[in-house]
Amino acid sequence: MQQAAQHQQQLTKPAGSLGRLEEIAVRLAGIQGTPLPHIQQKSVIVMAGDHGVTREGVSAYPAEVTPQMVLNFLAGGAAINALARQAQAEVVIVDIGVAAPLTHPQLISRKVAPGSANMAEGPALTREQLFEAFQVGFEVLDVTVEKGCDLIAIGEMGIGNTTAASAISATLLRLPVDTLTGHGTGISAEQRQHKVRVLERALELNQPDPNDALDVLAKVGGLEIAGLTGVIIAAAARRIPVLIDGFISSSAALAACALNPAIRNYLFAGHTSVEPGHRLILEYLQLQPLLNLNMRLGEGTGAVLAMHILEAALHTHNEMATFAQAGVSEKEEG
Numbered sequence: 513m514q515q516a517a518q519h520q521q522q523l524t525k526p527a528g529s530l531g532r533l534e535e536i537a538v539r540l541a542g543i544q545g546t547p548l549p550h551i552q553q554k555s556v557i558v559m560a561g562d563h564g565v566t567r568e569g570v571s572a573y574p575a576e577v578t579p580q581m582v583l584n585f586l587a588g589g590a591a592i593n594a595l596a597r598q599a600q601a602e603v604v605i606v607d608i609g610v611a612a613p614l615t616h617p618q619l620i621s622r623k624v625a626p627g628s629a630n631m632a633e634g635p636a637l638t639r640e641q642l643f644e645a646f647q648v649g650f651e652v653l654d655v656t657v658e659k660g661c662d663l664i665a666i667g668e669m670g671i672g673n674t675t676a677a678s679a680i681s682a683t684l685l686r687l688p689v690d691t692l693t694g695h696g697t698g699i700s701a702e703q704r705q706h707k708v709r710v711l712e713r714a715l716e717l718n719q720p721d722p723n724d725a726l727d728v729l730a731k732v733g734g735l736e737i738a739g740l741t742g743v744i745i746a747a748a749a750r751r752i753p754v755l756i757d758g759f760i761s762s763s764a765a766l767a768a769c770a771l772n773p774a775i776r777n778y779l780f781a782g783h784t785s786v787e788p789g790h791r792l793i794l795e796y797l798q799l800q801p802l803l804n805l806n807m808r809l810g811e812g813t814g815a816v817l818a819m820h821i822l823e824a825a826l827h828t829h830n831e832m833a834t835f836a837q838a839g840v841s842e843k844e845e846g
């Protein structure tokens with residue numbers, strides 16, 4: 513990172529004038545362990561799973577939308593497909609817990625269970641399911657990296673998962689659920705109040721331990737969130753930078769960082785979502801979002817959009833002439 517920062521000083525621009533692009537290049541140098549980092553191949557890993565808590569009426573959309581959207585991803589018709597085509601990123605779709613049978617040649621079928629249990633009635637996942645979900649995340653990341661990918665974005669699909677993200681982040685950040693809970697897919701103010709009450713009941717009943725991220729992920733998490741936590745852990749272990757997306761994928765990152773705080777150094781926050789809890793997670797992790805476009809979709813959309821910025825940081829870092837090369841005079845002393 514020191515060498516990369518020194519290289520930045522020599523490029524033909526006033527020191528610091530590329531702002532956060534400079535920091536990004538330096539951070540990528542640290543992650544890849546080289547002063548001139550490169551990104552060759554990008555993927556977005558989208559994990560899909562259902563949530564028993566949807567039976568409490570916490571989303572504006574029915575749970576059937578989860579499998580329907582997975583098929584839409586596979587057909588190339590979702591927002592993430594359009595943005596990934598623009599960014600030239602491969603879309604990797606994983607069924608880690610959709611509550612409907614799904615088969616497709618491009619689908620990675622690793623269903624741990626047909627959805628989580630209803631956290632308002634008991635723990636969402638068993639410990640075994642949690643570890644199986646981690647394992648799916650590790651393996652999907654490994655296969656993706658073995659195919660040559662060196663930048664990962666993460667995304668999710670799962671109706672009801674803003675409720676799980678609120679429960680995880682309220683517990684780990686030790687904040688009242690009300691401050692972190694938003695409108696998700698577009699529920700009314702009244703429905704949001706109901707969602708907060710469901711969340712309070714689920715936390716009261718399950719008593720997730722804020723000092724134990726595994727306990728939190730099992731009791732009030734979900735399969736796609738746990739799978740993404742696994743992706744993040746495995747990516748950091750392999751020195752692969754990860755672009756996190758919105759509130760839900762950031763709750764997976766929060767859990768990963770609770771397990772090992774050094775993981776934070778491998779993460780970039782693609783954007784800040786409209787969900788109120790998202791900003792609180794990013795502040796806690798000290799990750800400055802790259803974009804703020806009032807998005808609240810998930811799927812990895814904000815993360816894939818930010819790939820363009822990471823690449824811009826490396827184009828300037830690697831392609832610009834130095835003062836010496838270009839014969840441009842450096843800053844006057846004093």
Ligand SMILES: Cc1cc2ncn([C@H]3O[C@H](COP(=O)(O)O)[C@@H](O)[C@H]3O)c2cc1C
Pocket residue numbers: 570571572573577581668669670671672673674675695696697698809810811
């Ligand atoms: C058509 C459609 C496409 C989506 N793509 C992502 N989400 C997003 O919305 C869901 C979370 O919001 P909530 O907790 O309110 O259910 C997740 O599936 C998330 O990825 C979608 C939601 C819908 C309806």
Ligand SMILES: O=C(O)c1cccnc1
Pocket residue numbers: 674696697757758759760761785786787790807808809810811
């Ligand atoms: O922040 C997100 O990623 C988000 C917000 C609302 C609905 N789905 C995802």
